[in-house]
Amino acid sequence: MTKQFDLFFVQRFKGKVLFGVPMSDYTSIRIGGPADVMAFPQDEADLADLLTFAASKNFPLFVLGRGTNLLVRDSGIRGIVVNMNEGFKDMLWVEGEKAISGAGVMLAGLLKECEEKGLGGLEFACSIPGTVGGAVVMNAGAYGGEMKDVVEGVEVLNRKGKKGFLTASEIDFSYRATGLPKDAIVIRAHLKFERKDPAAIAAKIKEFRKKREETAAVKYPSAGSVFKNHGLEPAGRLIEEAGLKGCSVGDARISDAHANYIVNAGGARARDVLGLMALVRDRVYSTRGIVLEPEIKVVGED
Numbered sequence: 283m284t285k286q287f288d289l290f291f292v293q294r295f296k297g298k299v300l301f302g303v304p305m306s307d308y309t310s311i312r313i314g315g316p317a318d319v320m321a322f323p324q325d326e327a328d329l330a331d332l333l334t335f336a337a338s339k340n341f342p343l344f345v346l347g348r349g350t351n352l353l354v355r356d357s358g359i360r361g362i363v364v365n366m367n368e369g370f371k372d373m374l375w376v377e378g379e380k381a382i383s384g385a386g387v388m389l390a391g392l393l394k395e396c397e398e399k400g401l402g403g404l405e406f407a408c409s410i411p412g413t414v415g416g417a418v419v420m421n422a423g424a425y426g427g428e429m430k431d432v433v434e435g436v437e438v439l440n441r442k443g444k445k446g447f448l449t450a451s452e453i454d455f456s457y458r459a460t461g462l463p464k465d466a467i468v469i470r471a472h473l474k475f476e477r478k479d480p481a482a483i484a485a486k487i488k489e490f491r492k493k494r495e496e497t498a499a500v501k502y503p504s505a506g507s508v509f510k511n512h513g514l515e516p517a518g519r520l521i522e523e524a525g526l527k528g529c530s531v532g533d534a535r536i537s538d539a540h541a542n543y544i545v546n547a548g549g550a551r552a553r554d555v556l557g558l559m560a561l562v563r564d565r566v567y568s569t570r571g572i573v574l575e576p577e578i579k580v581v582g583e584d
């Protein structure tokens with residue numbers, strides 16, 4: 283495997299490539315074993331080449347945004363992690379109110395541009411870390427807003443490097459999920475905003491940030507909310523009612539500030555977080571008869 287990698291990466295691939303990198307360096311919760319290979323495609327052609335190469339050798343692939351919704355298991359990820367954070371930072375404004383944003387653009391950067399241009403619609407995202415690509419795939423949202431409200435469509439490459447475009451209805455957005463084909467890599471999102479008074483945009487952002495005080499108090503690394511809300515029942519409240527605030531397995535701990543956050547209080551491993559998640563699910567089921575569904579994505583090998 284290494285020789286084939288060497289040839290491809292030396293002769294053809296333009297981006298950076300790293301071998302055996304700890305995924306704990308690439309996830310917000312600072313947990314995760316090594317990735318065999320991490321490749322940073324420089325542009326669409328570079329990514330298409332990488333995909334064709336990986337498909338021809340049957341190498342598995344995992345696509346990484348900013349790793350803010352991820353738990354990588356302790357033995358890491360086999361195959362190639364495609365890091366979208368270097369090559370897909372392009373941003374094109376069209377017709378005044380529309381943007382075509384590279385998947386690697388940070389959501390916060392996009393929101394800042396919207397604010398400067400007096401374009402509303404993305405204010406809900408003011409405290410969501412991560413990339414535009416990750417936000418679309420997760421249908422990230424808060425305070426009643428979600429990505430589906432601003433996405434018109436996405437440019438994608440499939441695992442063979444073939445390009446396509448999917449409209450919002452084809453993306454099939456739902457609560458913190460999309461029906462995107464499993465092999466689709468989002469390379470750009472086509473977004474639509476609405477003209478708004480910049481002062482009103484700033485006021486909305488201020489209001490939403492104030493509501494974040496609880497989670498802003500989470501001082502240790504995390505991956506945000508671990509479980510999805512159950513209908514109108516916030517997962518955090520169910521966990522708190524089950525008496526689990528502050529509970530821990532190893533260095534993985536249910537945050538005292540927000541019960542739906544599991545934090546890494548130092549040297550937590552993925553197996554600690556998974557143990558704590560299992561405990562939460564059991565306890566909430568036995569107290570309320572509700573099966574909590576994870577919001578975070580768990581990937582890699584034990």
Ligand SMILES: Cc1cc2nc3c(=O)[nH]c(=O)nc-3n(C[C@H](O)[C@H](O)[C@H](O)COP(=O)(O)OP(=O)(O)OC[C@H]3O[C@@H](n4cnc5c(N)ncnc54)[C@H](O)[C@@H]3O)c2cc1C
Nearest residue numbers: 347348349350351412413415416417422423467468505506
């Ligand atoms: C402190 C904190 C607060 C948070 N608050 C919120 C919140 O309020 N609302 C909310 O919805 N989320 C929240 N999150 C979770 C997270 O920030 C979002 O889900 C975010 O959109 C993930 O983006 P990312 O780039 O980090 O994706 P990653 O975590 O890297 O990836 C998430 C998933 O998307 C896939 N993916 C990423 N990029 C691509 C791509 N270009 N093409 C195909 N697949 C891709 C990955 O394979 C993975 O399955 C929070 C997280 C933290 C740490």
